[in-house]
Amino acid sequence: MLSILLLILSVSLAIFIIQIKKQLYQHLDSNSKHFDMVIGAKGSPLQLVLSSILHLDNPTGNIYLEEAIEVAKNPMVKDVIPISYGDNYNGYRILGASHKYLNKYDASLRNGQLYKKSLEVVIGSNVYENNNLQVGSTFASSHGLVKNGIEIHKEKPFVVTGVLKPTGSIVDHLIITNLESIWQLHEHEDEHQHENDHPEEEHEGKREITSLLVAFRNPMGAIQMSRFVNEKTTMQAALPKFEIERLMSFLGLGFKTINGISIAILLVALLSIFVNVIKTVRERKQELALLRTYGVSIFKLMQLVFLESMILALIGVVFGWILGRTGIWFFSIFSEGTYGYHFVFSAPSGKELYMLVLILLTTFPAAILASLSLLKLNVSKILADA
Amino acid sequence: MIRTDSLQFTYQHSEDEILRFPNIDLSPKEDLLILGPSGVGKTTLLHMLAGLLPLRKGDVFIANTQLNKLTRNQLDNFRGRHIGLIFQRTYFIRSLSVLENLTIRERFSKKKSDRYRREELVMQLGLSNLMNKRVYQLSEGQQQRLSIALGVIHKPKIILADEPTSDLDDANCEKVISVLKREAQICKSNLVIVTHDQRVKSHFNNQISL
Numbered sequence: 001m002l003s004i005l006l007l008i009l010s011v012s013l014a015i016f017i018i019q020i021k022k023q024l025y026q027h028l029d030s031n032s033k034h035f036d037m038v039i040g041a042k043g044s045p046l047q048l049v050l051s052s053i054l055h056l057d058n059p060t061g062n063i064y065l066e067e068a069i070e071v072a073k074n075p076m077v078k079d080v081i082p083i084s085y086g087d088n089y090n091g092y093r094i095l096g097a098s099h100k101y102l103n104k105y106d107a108s109l110r111n112g113q114l115y116k117k118s119l120e121v122v123i124g125s126n127v128y129e130n131n132n133l134q135v136g137s138t139f140a141s142s143h144g145l146v147k148n149g150i151e152i153h154k155e156k157p158f159v160v161t162g163v164l165k166p167t168g169s170i171v172d173h174l175i176i177t178n179l180e181s182i183w184q185l186h187e188h189e190d191e192h193q194h195e196n197d198h199p200e201e202e203h204e205g206k207r208e209i210t211s212l213l214v215a216f217r218n219p220m221g222a223i224q225m226s227r228f229v230n231e232k233t234t235m236q237a238a239l240p241k242f243e244i245e246r247l248m249s250f251l252g253l254g255f256k257t258i259n260g261i262s263i264a265i266l267l268v269a270l271l272s273i274f275v276n277v278i279k280t281v282r283e284r285k286q287e288l289a290l291l292r293t294y295g296v297s298i299f300k301l302m303q304l305v306f307l308e309s310m311i312l313a314l315i316g317v318v319f320g321w322i323l324g325r326t327g328i329w330f331f332s333i334f335s336e337g338t339y340g341y342h343f344v345f346s347a348p349s350g351k352e353l354y355m356l357v358l359i360l361l362t363t364f365p366a367a368i369l370a371s372l373s374l375l376k377l378n379v380s381k382i383l384a385d386a
Numbered sequence: 387m388i389r390t391d392s393l394q395f396t397y398q399h400s401e402d403e404i405l406r407f408p409n410i411d412l413s414p415k416e417d418l419l420i421l422g423p424s425g426v427g428k429t430t431l432l433h434m435l436a437g438l439l440p441l442r443k444g445d446v447f448i449a450n451t452q453l454n455k456l457t458r459n460q461l462d463n464f465r466g467r468h469i470g471l472i473f474q475r476t477y478f479i480r481s482l483s484v485l486e487n488l489t490i491r492e493r494f495s496k497k498k499s500d501r502y503r504r505e506e507l508v509m510q511l512g513l514s515n516l517m518n519k520r521v522y523q524l525s526e527g528q529q530q531r532l533s534i535a536l537g538v539i540h541k542p543k544i545i546l547a548d549e550p551t552s553d554l555d556d557a558n559c560e561k562v563i564s565v566l567k568r569e570a571q572i573c574k575s576n577l578v579i580v581t582h583d584q585r586v587k588s589h590f591n592n593q594i595s596l
Contacts (some may be wrong), residue, residue, distance in 0.1 A: 097393070185461065216432075234431065287478075287480065289477070290477040291479075292462075292468075293436065293438065293471050294466055294490070294491055295462050295463055295465045295496075296466070297458070297459055297462045380429075380438045385430045
C-alpha cells in the first residue's frame, strides 16, 4: 500500500511541476506576445515588464509621453500604446490606455459600450465577477496598486460603461479607462497633497505616462531601438520576450529542485514496489505453494506476481496523474485570487505521457527481478512445515 | 497404479544422510497405509510421489507414467491432472470463496469442469450451504472437509493424504477415513495415506512401515 502511495505522490508532484511550468509559460507568453518592447523609467527591466505587461509588480517610475513618442517615431514601429496606472479598486488595477490596448488582446464587450470620456471605464470579466459592478455602477478608486481601502478619489468617481467578455488574458483582471482619467486623478492629487508615493516633478505641459508599449513590424527593430533608448535617453527599454525567458530561467532552479525531489520519491516508490513483490511472495508463499500442487507452473506464478505489481504501478501512475491535475486545480483557485492566473485542467500532454510510460517501464525490471524470488519457493518444505 | 523402484532421497545439505524407501507396488484402486513415527520421511515420500521433490535416485511410475522422465512442465501438468493432495493442515486461497477455491482446483487440472461431480461431492461433505462463504469463515471441521474436497474434486488417479486424521477426535477420524475411501472408489484411484495415527491401522489391509 505504501508503495502505491509513494508512486502516486511522486507522479503527482512531477505532473504538477510539468503543468505549472508549461501553463505559466503559456500564460506569460500569451500576455506579452502583443508587444515587442516596453519603454519606461530607468530601473530593472524585469520589473518594467512585470508591471507594465503582466501587471504584477510596481512600476519603475514615470516618463514623459512626448519624449517617449518621439523616440518611437520610427518606420519599423507598427504600434505604440501609452499606458498609465497607479490606482486600484478592490485590488484590481485601473489602467489608462486607448481602445487600441483592448484590440491587442481581442477584448470585446459583453454589454455596455467602450469608454468615451474621462472617468468612464470598462471592466474585465474577472473584475465583473468578483465585484459588485455592472454597467452604470460608480466607484471610487484608491491610491496605489494593492487593496488598502483608502479612498482618496471620492470626489471623482469612475462610472462603468461596459463589461468585457473573458479573454483568458490579463485584461480580464483590469479596469480600463482613458489616459486622461489617470491624469485628472493625479492633478487632483497634486492639488491636495504634495507627498506622493512615486515622486514626480510637475512639468508644465509635459504629460506623464507610466510606460509606452511598442509593437514592431520586425522584431529585430526592437533590439536596435532598445539599445538606442538605453544608451541615449533617460528612459529604459525592456524586451518582454527576453525578460520572460530570464524569469523562467530563474524559476527553472526551483522547478529543477522539485523535479529532483519527485525523482527521489519515484526511486523510493520503485524500490518499495520491488520490496512489495518480494513481501507478497513471502507472505503468500503457502497459497503459491498450493497453486504449485494444483499443477500451476513457476512461470505462471511469476506472471501472476509480475502482473500484480504492474497493476499496482498502473494504479499509482493513473491516480498520480489525477492527483497532480487536482493539485493544479487547487493551485489555480489560489493563483486566480492572488495573481489573476488561471490554470486549466487539460488532457495529458505528450511530455506527461512520455513520463508516465517511462515510470511504467522502470517498474518493469523491478517487478521482474522481484518475481524471480519465486524460483526459490520450496513447495515441499512450505507444505511440510505444518 | 503406483510403482516405485529403489527410491532414495538425499538431503541437499548433507549427502551422507540418505533416506531409502521400500518399493511400492499398487495395482489400480488399491489402498496403501504408510505408517511410521515422525521424522522418518513419510511426508518426503509422499511429496516424491506427488512430484513435488526432485527424484534423484530411483523410479516412480504412476499410471504407467514414469515421473522422473517428465520435463518440469510435463510434471506440473501431470500433477494438476492426476494427483490429489490432502495435507494435515488446510491450505486455501484465502481471498476466494469455497466455490471459487473448488473451481480453480478443477480448472488447473485442465479437465472438463463437472458440475454434477462438484455438487455431489460438496453434498457428501456437507458443504452445500457454504459455497459462497469465504474460506476463513468456515469452522475448523468445515475447513478440513473442504481440504478433502480440494484433493479429490478433479478425480485424480492417486489421492495422497498426509496425516489427515492426526488432529481429529475418534468420531471425526472414522468419518474422514470413510470419506477418503469412498472418494477413492468413486474416482477409481489409489489412496495412499501416511500417518503415525494408530487408529487408522485397522481400516487398511495394505500397510508398510518406515
